[in-house]
Amino acid sequence: MAFTIRSPVFTAVRRRFFPFCLLFGLGLVGCQQDNDLRLYERGPISEASPDEEWRSYLGDKGFSHFSALSQIDTSNVSRLQEVWRYDAGGASENGATQMQCSAIVIEGILYCTSPLLHLFALNAATGEELWRFNPSSDFGLLPNPNRGVAYWQDYSDDATVAPEGVPRILFTAGSFLYAINARTGKPILAFGNDGKVDLHEGLSTRFSDEAINATTPGSVYKDLLIIGSRVNEFKGAAPGHIRAFDVLTGELRWVFHTIPQRGEYGADSWPAESLDTAGGANSWAGIAIDEDRGLAFVPTGSPSFDFYGDDRHGDNLFANSLIALNANTGERVWHYQFVRHDLWDRDLPSPPNLVTIERDGEIIPAVAQATKTGHFFVFHRETGEPLFPMLEVPVVGNGVPGERPAVSQPLPLAPPPFAAQQFVITDRNLAMAEAVRQRIDGLDQGNPFIAPSTNGMVLYPGMDGGAEWGGAAYDESEQRLYINSNEVPYLLQLTPVSKELGLGPQLGYLSLCAGCHGADMRGDGVSVPGLLQLSDRLSPLEAYNIVAKGRGRMPAFPQIPWYAKAAIVAYVYTADGKEELDIQEGGSPQADMAYLNAGFQKLTDPEGLPASKPPWGTLTAIDLEHADILWRIPLGDYPELLAQGESGYGSENYGGPIVTAGDLLFIAATPDQMLKAYNKHSGELLWQARLPAAGFATPVTYAVDGRQYLVVAAGGGKLGQSSGSSYVAFALPE
The missing domain is CATH 1.10.760.10 (Cytochrome c-like domain)
Structure with missing residues (x-):
């Protein structure tokens, strides 16, 4: 008797795998993939120096976003062409997924994640998949965004060859930290519990049902992975303690309490009764590592709840702070608090940049931190001393009943802000301007720190910056920082x-x-x-x-x-x-x-575009030696304006720039789906290519067998854009 299996699962499997089964039967596919995997299990696909690779998230452990490669330069960048495209799969049809991952590349292998947080390894020269690891199909409603992965290998002279000492990828999915064999894609069973560690480790058991994850990869220091976390922003949230895990065993080696425990330094900046209940103050942007000095630089976010602090009177250390920790022990070396008793969701949104400044013939090791207000704070790396003058700006108003705002907040007098500081109504046309004027009539505005109230206020720059998680690129040879900025107003009303x-x-x-x-x-x-x-x-x-x-x-x-x-x-x-x-x-x-x-409200005009005077997104070059703006240009366009034949207004942007020795700056980040190359000295646009979806991720560049590649994740899913799942690679013609 003939019969047909109509199971949806069977149908999906048949449709997906039948063509591959046929090819395997003909001997056309399996051998090549097996050969690629066996080759990788034996050793590297490509021998390359560290300068030719992209071994760490955002380029290196100091987050420079810099590459010493110069094969692609200002004279030939216009000849860039797409050379491979990899579909990671898992993109939502309704724009619900994102793919913010910035890849790492080691020994000719590219490692990154899909929208559903599958970890995979590709031949970095061809885009061919070598292996894939699926951590879980159950992340709740949607998987958390993932911005990258970390790599560990024992480079010491007595490097172990034991199974637990093999090179590994460390990445997070859901509430787990995984250690995956970089050569096989299999969990390293000696790490934690069969290859994974619960990110609730080191937290009170009362948070066992709370979602704890990490959008940004941890940072490797020796045999430690130092990592922050993402927690919810309402009362009852878990604290954002910084933890260091042993990369070999998964053992928790040290914890730094971002909300101090009783008797610890900073505990007096909180009400005593709140020390056991306060949450947040988490580090979600990325932790910079100074290996020579053994320091970890940790930027933190707001305490919970973000906008009302009746239960957390005081400055609330170590929220909204840059903390220099002894990377070996987790002990505080110094800290600086950017926002006292935060009421505006002014997290430190970007990883800090380790920079150097030449002053009076002296080379000063420094760390620069970008903020949502559009400023760079610059400190001596060893002492925490600000390297530019500071100003105390008063907090205006008393806020709502029960609130006790801080008296003032610090801002640097130099370098100049990279984001506009005063809200100006849109000037696209008179009708739009009048509509916005009516909308904001009676709202509080005109000061960067107005205590939130039920009356409502215009917050500018908005809750998403200024700076965002893409962060800044740094060119040490010229002492220049390059950063993209959002210039969009928000409404803040309690x-x-x-x-x-x-x-x-x-x-x-x-x-x-x-x-x-x-x-x-x-x-x-x-x-x-x-x-x-x-x-x-x-x-x-x-x-x-x-x-x-x-x-x-x-x-x-x-x-x-x-x-x-x-x-x-x-x-x-x-x-x-x-x-x-x-x-x-x-x-x-x-x-x-x-x-x-009352919601995360962007202040928009009747067409749904930002209600402020353009540009709405910018790209800025900052000369740190002279503490000045070198150039500043609009970045990106909204598709709806492009459809009307209008451009040049700039747009919101997510994902950062990279800069190269070829005098180029590359960035995607915008809703117009473009990847662009600029002359890093002038800001002149030299090349652009359309991606299959918006590239809300930081690009990477590397070389394999002498050929330089540029790769970016095109995941869309933000700013009303459709989701994607492609990694796209560009190179010069051979």
Whole structure:
């Protein structure tokens, strides 16, 4: 009797693998792949010097983003062409996935991750897959973003050849740190628990159900992996302690408490009762390593909750700080706090750059830290002394009841800011300008540090910078930093909520909807409709379908379960006619009330574009020797403006630049899907190529057998752009 298997799983497997089975049967594929793998198991695919490789995340352990390669230079960069493309798979059809990974390249092998956090190894000259490791198919709603991986190999004279000492890739997926054999793609079973370590290690058991992951790879120092974490930003979040794991065994070797424990240095900057409950102050941007001095430079983020600190009065060390740690022991050497008692989500968003400055004939080892406010703070690497004068800027206003803002915040007087500091209304046309003017009428603005209130304020630069996680490139030969910046305004408004809110529908509305429709559900009166009395216009089913599928400018929310969408819709309908809470600024808070940010609200014009005067994204070269701006240009374009024949306004951007000895700067980062090459001395655009999806990742460059390559991940998934899963390589014609 004939029969047909109609299982969807069987059908998917058959469609995917039948062509390969056929080719294996004909002997056309298997031998070549086996030969490539056997070759790699025997040794490197390509012998190369460290200067020809890209051995660490962002180039080296000091995060220079620099390559000494010069085969591609200003005279021939226009001849670059695509030479291979690798589809990592796993891209979402609805724009829900991202791929921010910046690869590493060692011995002719490129290592990186897919949108679903599969780790893979490619022949860096051809893009052919050598192996792939799938850590898990269960990361919750979506896998956390991954920006790179770390590599460890014992380079000492007495390098071990034991199985546990083989070269390894260390990377995170979900709440686990994995050690994977770099030559086979198999877990190293002697590491942790069968090849992985739980990132809850070293934290209190009360956080065992909290999601703890790491978007940025840890940093290798000797036989340690020093790593930060990503935690949630609400009350009850886990603390962001810095931990060092043994790269061979996975053993936890030391912990630095970013929220001090009782009796530790900095504990007096918190209320005593909050030391056991405070969260955040985590390092998610990347940790720089000075191997000669044995120092780890750790940038940290905000304490939780980001925008209201009634339970964390004080400066809140070591949040919003750059901390120099003894890399061997985790002991604090020095620190500098950029934002005291943060109320603006002013995390340190970028990894620090290890730089040198020549002053009066002396070479000074320094560390430069970019900020969301668009400044570079520069310190002596050994002492923490600021190398440029500082200014204390007052914090304006008292904020909401229960809040105690800091008196002032520090800003450097030099180098000049790389982001605009004053919000100016868009000048694209008079109608847009008038609409924005009406939108911000009565809002607080004009000072970089205004205590957030229920009145609302214009925050500029916005919550995503200034600087973002792409960070800066550094050219030591010229003492120059190159950094891309977001120049987009945000609205920051607090709204009173019940302290018993938990994770209910009101929080869902504030997190997902208030950014556009407002905490009061009134919209912006220009391009976003209000939601009050929604029952007069839409049935609950119609409203649910809009939330589920999107409409017009409103996106869909595929990552949110149906029952959460239904709860938000129900909340909107039942909120009609509710009385507003009567709490005056500066008054006494109700005992059961707290405050939440009314969504991450970009301030936009009626077309959904930034409401500030362009440029909305920039690329800047900073001369550190003279503490001056060398050049500054708009970066990127929005596709909707390009479709109208308009360009040159700049755009939001994510992912950083790299700079080379060929006098070039390469960067993608923008929603127009372009990868670009600039003359690093002048900012002149010399070459660009369109990617299959927006490249929200930092490119890498390396050489294999004397040929220089340029590779970037095209993962899209941000700024309204479709998701992708391609790694694209460029080189000069052979």
